Amino acid sequence: MTAVTVDGQQPAYRDPTRAVPERVDDLIERMTPEEKLAQLGSVWVFQLLEGDELSEGNARSLLGTGLGHVTRISGASGLGARDAARLANDIQRFLLEETRLGIPAIVHEEICSGLMAREATVFPQSIGVASTWDPGLAHAMAAVVRDQMRAIGAHHGLSPVLDVARDPRWGRTEETFGEDPHLVARMGMAFVRGLQSEDLVVGVVATVKHFVGYSASEGGLNWAPPHIPPRELAEVYLHPFEAAVVAAGVKSVMNGYHELDGVPCGADRDLLTGLLRERWGFDGTVVSDYFSVRQLASYHRLAEDASGAAAIALDAGIDVELPGTDCYGQPLLDAVHAGTVGQEVIDEAVRRVLRSKLELGLFENPYVDTAESTSTADTPAHHDLARRIAEKSIVLLKNDGILPLGEATGSIAVIGPNANVARHLFGDYTYPAHIESLVEMSRGENVFSVPFAGEVRVEGAMKPVPTLREALVERLGPAVRFAQGCDVSGPSREGFDEAVALAGASDVAVMVMGDKAGLTRDCTSGEGRDRSTLDLPGVQEDLVHAVVATGTPVVLVLIVGRPCGSAWAHENSAAVVNAWFPGQEGAMALADVLTGVVNPGGKLPMTHPRSAGQIPTYYGHKVSGGRSHWAGDYVDGPAAPLYPFGHGLSYTSFRLAPALLTDGEVSWNGVVTVQVDVANAGDRDGDEVVQVYIRDPVASMTRPVMELKGFARVEVPARESRRVTLQLPVGSFGFFDRHLDYVVEPGEFEILVGTSSTDATTVGSVTVVPDPTGAPVRKAFEESAQIG
Numbered sequence: 001m002t003a004v005t006v007d008g009q010q011p012a013y014r015d016p017t018r019a020v021p022e023r024v025d026d027l028i029e030r031m032t033p034e035e036k037l038a039q040l041g042s043v044w045v046f047q048l049l050e051g052d053e054l055s056e057g058n059a060r061s062l063l064g065t066g067l068g069h070v071t072r073i074s075g076a077s078g079l080g081a082r083d084a085a086r087l088a089n090d091i092q093r094f095l096l097e098e099t100r101l102g103i104p105a106i107v108h109e110e111i112c113s114g115l116m117a118r119e120a121t122v123f124p125q126s127i128g129v130a131s132t133w134d135p136g137l138a139h140a141m142a143a144v145v146r147d148q149m150r151a152i153g154a155h156h157g158l159s160p161v162l163d164v165a166r167d168p169r170w171g172r173t174e175e176t177f178g179e180d181p182h183l184v185a186r187m188g189m190a191f192v193r194g195l196q197s198e199d200l201v202v203g204v205v206a207t208v209k210h211f212v213g214y215s216a217s218e219g220g221l222n223w224a225p226p227h228i229p230p231r232e233l234a235e236v237y238l239h240p241f242e243a244a245v246v247a248a249g250v251k252s253v254m255n256g257y258h259e260l261d262g263v264p265c266g267a268d269r270d271l272l273t274g275l276l277r278e279r280w281g282f283d284g285t286v287v288s289d290y291f292s293v294r295q296l297a298s299y300h301r302l303a304e305d306a307s308g309a310a311a312i313a314l315d316a317g318i319d320v321e322l323p324g325t326d327c328y329g330q331p332l333l334d335a336v337h338a339g340t341v342g343q344e345v346i347d348e349a350v351r352r353v354l355r356s357k358l359e360l361g362l363f364e365n366p367y368v369d370t371a372e373s374t375s376t377a378d379t380p381a382h383h384d385l386a387r388r389i390a391e392k393s394i395v396l397l398k399n400d401g402i403l404p405l406g407e408a409t410g411s412i413a414v415i416g417p418n419a420n421v422a423r424h425l426f427g428d429y430t431y432p433a434h435i436e437s438l439v440e441m442s443r444g445e446n447v448f449s450v451p452f453a454g455e456v457r458v459e460g461a462m463k464p465v466p467t468l469r470e471a472l473v474e475r476l477g478p479a480v481r482f483a484q485g486c487d488v489s490g491p492s493r494e495g496f497d498e499a500v501a502l503a504g505a506s507d508v509a510v511m512v513m514g515d516k517a518g519l520t521r522d523c524t525s526g527e528g529r530d531r532s533t534l535d536l537p538g539v540q541e542d543l544v545h546a547v548v549a550t551g552t553p554v555v556l557v558l559i560v561g562r563p564c565g566s567a568w569a570h571e572n573s574a575a576v577v578n579a580w581f582p583g584q585e586g587a588m589a590l591a592d593v594l595t596g597v598v599n600p601g602g603k604l605p606m607t608h609p610r611s612a613g614q615i616p617t618y619y620g621h622k623v624s625g626g627r628s629h630w631a632g633d634y635v636d637g638p639a640a641p642l643y644p645f646g647h648g649l650s651y652t653s654f655r656l657a658p659a660l661l662t663d664g665e666v667s668w669n670g671v672v673t674v675q676v677d678v679a680n681a682g683d684r685d686g687d688e689v690v691q692v693y694i695r696d697p698v699a700s701m702t703r704p705v706m707e708l709k710g711f712a713r714v715e716v717p718a719r720e721s722r723r724v725t726l727q728l729p730v731g732s733f734g735f736f737d738r739h740l741d742y743v744v745e746p747g748e749f750e751i752l753v754g755t756s757s758t759d760a761t762t763v764g765s766v767t768v769v770p771d772p773t774g775a776p777v778r779k780a781f782e783e784s785a786q787i788g
Contacts, residue, residue: 013363014102020358024351027101034065035101036346037332039353040314041325042069042108045076045087052083054090063094067105068353069287071323074117074152075110075434078461081119081152085373088153092366103354104362106205108156108287108322111195112175112429113583114141114386115148115157118461119374121382121584125427125517126161126187127561128393128580130177130605131648133689134713135190137389142194144382146204151376153368155360156205156252158287160191162240163210165562165606166616169220171529174427174517174561174581176215178605179618179645181236182708182732185243185781192248200251201361208244210256210289211265211276213237220615222528223257223299231701233260234736242280243781251284251356255318257292257299264300266292272317285352287320288313293327306331311340319349383585390582390589392687392713395602396649397576402508402553404596404651405476410507412480414469415499415547417488417540418559419512422465424488425559426517427581428526433518435461440520465584468512468557471591481506485547488516489524489538496546504550510594511547511573513540514559517581525561533612535566544569557590563608567642578604596651601687601713603648603756610642619645619757620704646691646708646756652682652718656690658753660764661725668734668744669771669778671727674763676753678714679721689713690724692783693760694733695750701735706752706760709733710783723788730768731780744777746770 012018012026028036043062048054048070070091074084088107096102110116114123123129123141132138138160149157164184165176177184188208197203213233216226228237244250253276256265265271266288276282296302296309303309310327321328335341357363396403405412418424423432466474473480485499486492503509513536515525523529524537535541545568548554556573558564561581570576577600579590592598609617613634633639661673676690692710696703710726734744746768754760771777 016364020355023358024354027103027354028347028351030101031350033333033336036350037328038066039068039103039350040320040328040332040346041067042071042320042322043067044071044324045073047324048091049077052079054087054094059091059094059098063091064099066095066099066101066103068320069156069322070105070107072109072116073107073154074115074120075431076438078118081117081373081377082370084117085152085368085370089367089370092153096366104357104366106156106357106360106362107154108158109149109154110429110434111145111149111157111159112161113427113581114430115145116429116431116434117148117152118431118463119377120148120431121378121386122426122430122463123386124390124393124583124586125174125561125581126177127174127605128582129389130183130187131395131580131602132389132392132713133183133603133711134392135186137392138187139190139194140385141389142191144385146195146197147376149204150202151368151373154204155362156207157195158207158209158254160188160206160208161210162188162208162244163215164237164240165215166618167216167220168534168562168564168606168609169531169612169615170215170217171222171526171531171561172215174525175429179607180605180620180708181239183605183711185240188240188244189248189782192244192250196249196251200359205251205284205356205360207252207254207287208241208250209254211253212241212256212271213260214256214258217258221530225259228260230740231736234740245276245280245282247781253282253284253286254289255286255292257289257295259300264296264302266318267296267302267312267316269316277317285319285356286317288318288322290323293318293321307335307338311335314341314345314349319352386583387585387589390586391592391598393580393582393602394590394593394600395578395604396600397578397643397647398570398573399575399649402555402574403594405508405594406596410479411505412472412476413502413506413509413552414472414480414482414512415485415503415509415543416512417484417486418468418514420467420469420482420484422467422587423462424514424516425465425582425584425586427561428517428519428523432461433526437519463584466587468587468590471587472510472594475591475595485543486539488514488540489522491539493539493542496543499543500546500550503547503552506552508555509547509552510555510557511544512557512559513544514564515561517561534564534609536564536569541566541569548572555594557594563606567610570642599651599684599686601648601650601689603646603689604643605645607641607645608643610637614639614641617641620707622702623705624702644756644758646689647758648689650686650688652680652684652686654686654688654716654755655679655681656753656755658763660751660766662766665767665769666730667771668730668746668768669775670730672730672751672766674710674726674728674751674753676724676726677721678716678724680716680718683718685715685717687713687715688755690726691754691756691760692726692728693752693757695752696733697748697750699735699745699747701737703735706757710785712785712787714787725786725788727784729780729783731778733768734777734779742777742779744768
């Protein structure tokens with residue numbers, strides 16, 4: 001079959017010299033109702049396979065009228081890069097040659113910590129990337145993901161996560177960039193720009209998620225409703241999404257599973273159309289979170305059946321149903337025939353999908369070079385970047401001088417469930433974690449029901465990656481001995497005696513504790529793996545108690561997805577290192593930090609509470625809340641957190657000499673310039689993160705005690721100094737007034753500079769005045785920084 005022609009001529013939609021809107025209009029006019037609906041649906045890769053090959057019969061059944069998205073050719077199969085590219089070509093060839101209109105499909109993949117594929121690079125999880133406080137690294141990581149995706153024929157990535165996370169009980173905290181809307185926005189914008197590039201013909205569509213407020217759920221439970229007032233929603237949770245849309249030009253948005261004040265996000269037209277498209281000017285596609293259209297009926301009870309759910313979701317603004325065509329198939333067609341969905345609504349959604357395909361250049365370049373896919377999959381340069389991000393993500397929370405480890409340390413007992421298991425270095429949206437979850441789902445053991453055609457193969461899911469035990473042995477040799485002690489979860493204490501005896505006979509105990517990330521029932525962090533406490537899982541806390549009781553100094557190494565570990569465990573350790581889920585290069589990076597080859601410089605992207613009873617605990621609380629309450633501490637403990645937002649130590653020491661260069665009045669559309677001289681007073685090269693906060697002392701609405709508005713990570717050689725100059729747009733100093741309009745009120749603003757949210761000191765103030773040209777306030781999203 002060949003694509004339709006007119007008088008033997010190529011149709012306008014196939015002419016690359018014509019404008020995209022003209023090509024879309026031409027194609028829309030040629031499509032049947034069934035062909036239009038096909039563009040709004042998707043198909044799991046395994047539904048198309050027979051073994052590792054495209055099934056002709058399945059293709060004719062599922063692709064006969066076209067297709068919007070193919071779901072995870074790499075992430076939901078056992079295919080390597082070359083075979084994934086070959087299969088992508090085969091699917092596109094079928095669509096171009098065996099369907100009437102020859103419309104190619106978009107292949108989407110998960111990319112939270114790198115391309116989720118068997119042979120791709122596994123980068124640190126997002127919470128670790130945020131801990132670098134370096135948007136340039138987020139941009140570089142996304143650029144690698146872009147190259148790896150394009151090489152295998154994938155065009156749409158389901159990241160970044162822009163949820164502002166202030167409740168570490170929530171299992172998906174690890175996928176976020178932390179608690180602060182400005183930090184989340186800066187890291188998110190960098191990721192979007194790195195992934196999409198300046199031209200989508202060579203880029204990959206980024207998808208910001210989960211729109212919006214998903215992370216603030218009741219009790220930290222996944223899918224539970226958050227309770228967010230409109231102003232807080234606008235100022236905190238919507239801010240990173242607005243930045244991604246308005247400033248970074250993101251091309252896709254994914255709705256959250258949850259509801260806001262009785263309206264599920266996937267059914268909220270005011271949110272998905274009114275705010276996103278009409279107010280912000282978003283012109284990309286809204287894709288459903290997996291199965292969330294069906295959930296409008298089965299979970300939220302907003303519709304009686306799939307047809308009703310489809311009508312509600314499409315009218316709200318969801319263009320594409322993922323991961324497979326369900327409600328947007330026959331049920332949506334039934335809704336059309338019943339008159340509950342208008343043809344103009346369908347046409348508008350189809351237009352957006354077709355525009356995305358044209359902007360990606362798929363009509364002109366639907367195929368990829370399979371040889372290039374292998375050479376791009378996981379290169380030495382990619383390893384180097386993953387190593388660099390891992391090194392810079394590690395946060396030294398505490399150190400009494402025991403670190404770094406070296407020859408003088410003596411014998412070292414390496415203990416703990418995360419010391420010798422490479423899988424535990426990986427976050428929840430990595431290839432082995434998702435193969436495990438697909439197996440669980442295929443057996444009906446998960447909340448999702450997935451129509452698998454055959455068994456999911458797990459062989460080869462875990463790439464060869466060194467463990468921290470192996471990395472420390474490589475660095476320190478026979479001084480290192482190992483005992484696991486316990487599992488990540490579970491009640492068994494059978495290994496306690498061996499671990500305690502080893503610790504008692506050693507000079508230092510390095511306890512490598514924490515989480516296993518994923519979606520399966522044995523995981524303690526990740527999607528759907530929420531916890532009611534912040535203690536280490538299973539019997540790990542008991543093992544820490546037992547080892548501390550030996551009197552041997554403890555270095556607590558946490559491989560986790562969120563602030564974790566009891567206050568007792570932290571306070572009774574000689575040193576505490578937070579490594580998050582550092583990815584495939586994480587063990588070597590962590591070993592280098594522990595032994596002093598690398599000087600740690602990461603900073604916490606979220607506050608570390610003392611206990612779950614303090615939650616929510618975040619630095620930017622109101623004057624009447626948080627740690628400024630008139631009664632001071634709790635009856636049974638301090639109100640202060642265990643570690644503040646922005647905290648992180650080094651093996652050297654820094655001195656900051658800040659100066660406010662903007663004097664007197666500044667326009668509400670002007671900039672405030674802050675200059676900071678950063679001196680390294682020690683004998684080791686190191687990194688420091690300069691953090692600039694503002695405080696609005698008097699305003700018409702209550703304001704946070706302080707707000708991050710600028711930051712820069714600077715490398716400073718030993719005994720030298722560097723000058724950092726930050727320009728903060730005053731357009732970022734505003735808030736939403738009583739009418740929910742964004743304003744920057746004239747008046748005084750205090751400027752604070754420091755290296756964490758608790759040591760920032762006031763360096764001066766500026767007086768904001770209306771723009772002298774009469775221009776209204778222009779909301780701003782990012783500062784500029786120069787390092788000299």
